[in-house]
Amino acid sequence: MEDTNKVICPDCGAEIIKPENMQFGDILECQECGTEVEILSLEPLKYQELVEEK
Numbered sequence: 001m002e003d004t005n006k007v008i009c010p011d012c013g014a015e016i017i018k019p020e021n022m023q024f025g026d027i028l029e030c031q032e033c034g035t036e037v038e039i040l041s042l043e044p045l046k047y048q049e050l051v052e053e054k
């Protein structure tokens with residue numbers, strides 16, 4: 001059974017701790033590698049790696 005309530009870093013695979021009042025559009029940062037993930041949806045949980053323009 002998959003826990004779809006977790007945010008997993010798309011880069012290093014570490015679990016990203018979700019803030020208590022996480023909302024749509026929030027940007028979370030991976031504690032392991034610093035990759036930023038944007039929350040697209042809470043129910044169901046969807047997120048994507050935030051790619052910065054360089």
Ligand SMILES: [Zn+2]
Pocket residue numbers: 009010011012013014030031032033034035
């Ligand atoms: Zn990471």
